Amino acid sequence: MNFTKDSFGPNFSWGVSTAAYQIEGAWNEDGKGPSVWDVFSNTKGKTHKGQNGNISCDFYHRYEHDLSIMQGLGIRNYRFSLSWSRIIPNGIGEVNTKGIDFYNRVIDTCLNYGIEPWITLYHWDLPHELEKKGGWTNREVIDWFANFVQVCVSHFGGRVKHWMVLNEPLVFTGAGYFLGIHAPGKKGLKNFFAAAHHAALCQAEGGRIVRSMLSDGHIGTTFSCSSIHPFSPSKNDEMAAKRVDVLLNRLFVEPLAGLGYPVHDLKLLQRFEEVVKDGDEQKLAFDMDFIGIQNYTREIVASSRLTPLIWAKVIEANKRKVETTEMGWEVYPESMYEMLLKFSKYKNFKEILVTENGAAFPDILENGVIRDVKRKDFLTQKIQQVLRAKQSGVNVTGYFVWSFTDNFEWAEGYRPRFGLVHVDFETQQRTIKDSGRWFSGFIRDDS
Numbered sequence: 001m002n003f004t005k006d007s008f009g010p011n012f013s014w015g016v017s018t019a020a021y022q023i024e025g026a027w028n029e030d031g032k033g034p035s036v037w038d039v040f041s042n043t044k045g046k047t048h049k050g051q052n053g054n055i056s057c058d059f060y061h062r063y064e065h066d067l068s069i070m071q072g073l074g075i076r077n078y079r080f081s082l083s084w085s086r087i088i089p090n091g092i093g094e095v096n097t098k099g100i101d102f103y104n105r106v107i108d109t110c111l112n113y114g115i116e117p118w119i120t121l122y123h124w125d126l127p128h129e130l131e132k133k134g135g136w137t138n139r140e141v142i143d144w145f146a147n148f149v150q151v152c153v154s155h156f157g158g159r160v161k162h163w164m165v166l167n168e169p170l171v172f173t174g175a176g177y178f179l180g181i182h183a184p185g186k187k188g189l190k191n192f193f194a195a196a197h198h199a200a201l202c203q204a205e206g207g208r209i210v211r212s213m214l215s216d217g218h219i220g221t222t223f224s225c226s227s228i229h230p231f232s233p234s235k236n237d238e239m240a241a242k243r244v245d246v247l248l249n250r251l252f253v254e255p256l257a258g259l260g261y262p263v264h265d266l267k268l269l270q271r272f273e274e275v276v277k278d279g280d281e282q283k284l285a286f287d288m289d290f291i292g293i294q295n296y297t298r299e300i301v302a303s304s305r306l307t308p309l310i311w312a313k314v315i316e317a318n319k320r321k322v323e324t325t326e327m328g329w330e331v332y333p334e335s336m337y338e339m340l341l342k343f344s345k346y347k348n349f350k351e352i353l354v355t356e357n358g359a360a361f362p363d364i365l366e367n368g369v370i371r372d373v374k375r376k377d378f379l380t381q382k383i384q385q386v387l388r389a390k391q392s393g394v395n396v397t398g399y400f401v402w403s404f405t406d407n408f409e410w411a412e413g414y415r416p417r418f419g420l421v422h423v424d425f426e427t428q429q430r431t432i433k434d435s436g437r438w439f440s441g442f443i444r445d446d447s
C-alpha cells in the first residue's frame with residue numbers, strides 16, 4: 001500500500017456506519033412501536049430462514065460496550081440512524097421519552113469517547129402505523145416526516161452537527177414498493193412512483209428543516225450508486241446502460257440538484273406526472289452541504305426485448321466469472337472512483353463523502369481470530385480509488401466503512417457479514433476482525 005491516511009489531508013473524516021433496525025434489537029421494548037421491518041421480517045417467508053431483527057446485535061442494551069470497542073480502535077466518526085417508531089411509536093403524535101433517552105445516551109457516550117455522531121434520520125424503518133395509512137405512497141408522509149425531523153433536531157441538534165436525511169431512497173422505494181422484496185412488501189409501478197416522489201420531496205424538505213433549526217449544521221443525504229457499463233460497445237447496449245444509469249444513479253440526486261427528474265433519458269419516468277403537483281419541482285431541490293455516496297460494485301447491462309419499460313437487463317456477476325462478494329456483487333474497485341467523479345459533477349453540493357462502503361465475505365472464527373484478508377484488501381483497494389478521485393480534484397471529505405459490526409442484512413438475514421467486528425448472534429460475543437485492526441491502524445492519528 002503506497003498511501004497513508006495522511007495522503008487524504010488532516011480534515012478527512014474516517015468512520016463507520018450502521019443502521020437502527022440492523023443492530024438495535026429491543027424491537028418492542030420501552031414503548032417502541034412496530035416498524036414496517038418488524039412486521040415484514042416477522043412474516044413467514046419474507047427473509048432468509050425467516051430471520052428478523054428482534055434481537056440482532058442487541059445494540060440497544062450493549063451500545064456502551066460497542067462504542068468502547070469503537071473508541072479502542074481509534075474510530076472518531078460514527079454514522080448511525082434513529083428508529084422513527086422508537087421515538088414516535090405511532091409515527092405521528094406522542095413522543096416516547098424512553099426512546100429519546102436511549103439516543104441521548106448513545107450520543108453522550110459517543111461524545112465522551114471522542115466520537116463524533118453522524119445521524120441518518122431515515123434508514124428504512126417506517127412506523128407500521130404510518131404504513132397502514134399507505135406509508136410512502138401517501139403524500140401526507142411529507143408532514144409526518146417533517147414532524148419527525150423537527151422532534152429529532154430539537155432533542156439532539158445541540159450535540160449533533162452532522163445530519164443525513166435519507167438512506168438510499170432508491171432502495172427502500174424500489175425494493176419496498178416496486179419489487180416487494182423489502183418491507184413493506186408492496187409491488188407495482190403505481191406504488192413505486194408515489195413512494196419515490198414523496199421520498200424525493202422528503203429528502204429536500206428534511207434538509208430545509210434541519211438547516212432552519214441548526215444554523216451551523218452539516219447537512220446531507222445519501223444515495224446508493226453503481227457504475228453502469230454496457231455489455232458490448234453496440235449502440236443498443238450503450239442505450240440500455242444509459243437507461244439503467246438513470247434509474248440507479250440519477251433518479252434522486254437530479255431533482256435534489258434542481259434538475260428535475262431525468263425524464264428525457266428514460267421515458268418511463270413520465271409516470272411521475274401521476275403524482276407530481278404544481279410547485280413540486282422547486283420543492284424537490286435543496287442545496288445540501290454534502291451528499292453521501294454508497295458504492296459497492298458495478299453493473300454490466302445489455303439491451304433486452306424481454307424486459308418491458310426499461311428494455312435492459314443486468315448481467316449477473318456470477319454469470320461473468322468475476323470475483324464476487326458474499327452478496328454476489330462483483331469486486332470492482334474502480335467503481336468508487338467512477339461514482340465520485342460522476343456525483344461531483346452536480347455543482348450544488350459542496351462536498352461528497354463515501355457514507356458507506358464495505359464487503360461481506362464468509363468469516364472463519366478460529367482461536368478468537370478472524371483473518372479476513374479479502375475484506376482488508378477490498379477496503380484498501382476502494383480507499384485507493386477514493387484517493388485517486390481526490391487527486392483528480394473531487395472534494396471528497398470522508399469515508400465510512402459499512403459496517404462496524406456484523407448485523408441483520410435485511411432480506412438476506414444474518415448470512416452476509418459486513419462487519420469490522422464479528423458478532424456471534426448466539427452469545428453476543430464481539431471479536432475484532434483483522435480488517436478492523438487494519439482499519440484502526442490505518443486511521444490512527446499516530447500511524
Ligand code: IFM
Pocket residue numbers: 019022168294356402409
Ligand atoms: O446493509 C445495507 C445498508 O443498510 C444500506 N446500504 C447497503 C448495505 C449493504 O447491503
